[in-house]
Amino acid sequence: MNRKIFSTGTFARFFIGVMVLVVLASCGGGSGGSSTSTTITPATNNSVALTVGFGPNGQSSGITNGLFTTVTVCQHGTSNCATIPNVLVDTGSVGLRIVSSEISSLMLPTIADQTQDELVECVQYGDTSYSWGPMQLADVQIAGETASNIAIQALGAAPSSFTVPATCLTTPVNPNLPNGGNEDTVATLGANGILGIGDAAWDCGTSCVGITTGSTYAGYPYYICPTGQACEEIGVPTSDQAVNPVAFFSSSDTNGVMIYLPSVGATGATSVPGTMYFGVGTQSDNALGTATLYAMDPCGYFPTVTYGGLAYTDTSCSSGTGGIGGILDTGSNPLFVSDATTLGSLGISDCAQGTAGYGYYCVTNGPATLSNIALSGYNGVGSGNVSLSIADATTLFTANPTFAVFNNLGTDSGTSPATDFFDLGLPFFLGRTVSIGIAGGSVPNGASAPYGFVAF
């Protein structure tokens, strides 16, 4: 019987615990709507402090090159809030996901259908680990910015009877990973949450709207788990999907972010502070200045990166095969560039298993420099050259075990130039001001970038 209401493939939103919310809101009083003040509204405070470091788990099990900030999550329309530090800032994903223990003081309404089946999302990561938790509604505040009543994910808050569906966990999860690959605790995630502020407004978008049960094959993110039944995929309107909070800020700073991180020396640093500005070209503190703006292709990537006489082209976007050109991603802790075989003439190799740098590049005879990496924007909007340094990861980690920040940490993007690409991860952001523009948002300087942009 439960299934009948989902036969159209759409998800009707109701809220578990909504009555609690109404009571609290009516007791709170005082805020919103009734002000008749004539005070001129000052510009929205659009800057928030960042830290690059290991994060909450510290040196022993923290994240190398982790980028963190503080986010405040509130019950909608109330001052009942939780301020959450150490939230990972990730321009490679979309949506705010908070470990549920960090918001346990709040009673956020869970998005559910009319039979009170919770909407649950599964996210699997490229290293085979995954997160799983219900979608809830909250007001999200960062600096002076507010996104009101948006869907966020509460990691680890799904009832234990909800078995994570196999259609989500499509990559063999390594049982040897901490907690069996589940990333729903601070100890395993290495952060109190993830602030996904990539180049889109929703984490799935229209691809997840018209889904009917049994129609998907693998990797689908949204599920409901009717009582006594296995969790099954469900179509979800964008308003119930995890959203990019920036795109839903009430201010005009909604077209992206500008991230400034200081430079570090070649041996790294323990941690460094930084600043993130919301909006690009929307206020006096986030003007592009002389930065080069690159339009991204319809998939959100640099269509072509040329290095060493080879063109790394985004053919995946148009033909579904080959490479993806290049991307910028704060959530990539190394530079995923080319592959060790192709870069072998520079002394680059994969660090051997059992060494401190395993999983990253090692380099013989000192750091290697990849110079004249040419980046091209979509339809010729933006072009320029960058150079990258790659150091020996084992040396970096063993020489200074307390260091978490390295501007020269690299690893393979693929296994041959046919599939390789250039992912300019967190090391690239050090010593730069980098802007990430959301697809469909306003573009500074009138440039043509309908699928989003980056600038630096």
Added chain:
Amino acid sequence: MKTTLRVLLILTLGSVPAWAALGQYEASVSADQQYMKSEDHVQVFQAYKVHTLTTPNGTTVREYVSPQGLVFGLSWTGRFMPDLHQLLGNYETNLQTATPAQTQIRHLRGLTVKTSDFVYTNFGVMRMWKGSAYVPSLVPSNVSVEVVR
């Protein structure tokens, strides 16, 4: 509807292997095709064959078959990851044992594994996944591994 579909799948799989493509005979591709509810377009080259399977999700999976009739390589790209349990088959354990378990080397975005007889790479940012896998000993001697893409 779901139940009916499963029954149909069991009936139509018949005698071909129901699980796994990598390292298996070409017939296993049709099991993957049915499992993924996909179209199968075949391209024949001089030294190998490529089956291109496109799922209703929009994910594209390519399976590379040697003249001996064995699947020596796979690649995938799309908004969602394909079911690698299905596609990697017995090689799934190679991936699991090689997955870094230490946190410092962990990168959520992706993973490359290179062993003597299993080469794998997978990378995903939200809404885009790509990867490939091949078995070096099964790649035809006159074929570059770069065809697996």
